[in-house]
Amino acid sequence: MPSHNWRNRFRGRGSRWTAPREAILNLLISTSKHMSAKEIYRSLLRIYPAIGLTTVYRTLDVLEQMGYLNKIPLGTGENKYELITDSSETHHHHLICTQCGRIIDYTDFEESELIKKAEQTLKTKHGFKITDYNFEFYGICKHCQERR
Amino acid sequence: MPSHNWRNRFRGRGSRWTAPREAILNLLISTSKHMSAKEIYRSLLRIYPAIGLTTVYRTLDVLEQMGYLNKIPLGTGENKYELITDSSETHHHHLICTQCGRIIDYTDFEESELIKKAEQTLKTKHGFKITDYNFEFYGICKHCQERR
């Protein structure tokens, strides 16, 4: 995805395309990891020493509002973020290790189907307009189990 | 569920049964709401003016460790809690209104079945030992939709 595409997306909603935003997006695009705001910030410091943590948060906010970013609450008050790319359109879910914080993605067709159905049901039954959902398993990952 | 039952559960793990803990449990039992730590604290202040917020957090911690409490992250850093009662053994899920914070419970048999299957799959496929899960929909509730 060429960056002028992102530029246009920002411009299209009256937002400006700036150097910090480009740096943040490049990082998010290039990584397949789920990163916290601070991880993103620290990673960017190397190539963009002037960037501020505040700006990271603000850009993540904008991306979330635009619907391009997925916020994953860890339950500790910290959140991790992942870009929603075309290839991940089929929503995937998460395994969160409560020991080391590692997040493992997985996809399950059955689940995705079920969620689509559930969305409809909830809309008609509870008058609830779904904007997002979280489906996460918490537990101990293989790595941490072997460590004890 | 008589309170000596709870007393025994605490004692059984080397914990003590105290007045603050009884007050907190009585509140959690009597309400059907999902409450935040601060809501619990403020509610208890009326009948137990000496109670401290710290104690509320600690008791919630113990209950969660014992497996009797469900922690629901709101995505804002705040958590809400609900007691796991016998009648809710069939795990239910949540609709969280991102506007007013309201949480609506719902149960879906299909979902519960699917989750049980998924737990098994994840264990064998990813070596992940599941301790808990969250299945939540975020959106705008009926009430808030009508307000605009």
Added chain:
DNA sequence: TTGGTATTGATAATCATTTTCAATAGCAGT
């Protein structure tokens, strides 16, 4: 009743995220 120790509550500390605000930089219009 007593002694050991878990628990308590007030206070201070953390940690992630937001707010504030003056300086800067995009960019639309010329």
Added chain:
DNA sequence: ACTGCTATTGAAAATGATTATCAATACCAA
């Protein structure tokens, strides 16, 4: 390219939820 408007930026302070500290208290086994 120049200008002016205003969105954006980064530093610092503020907020809000949760956790750590610590001396005093209260369970409860013996």
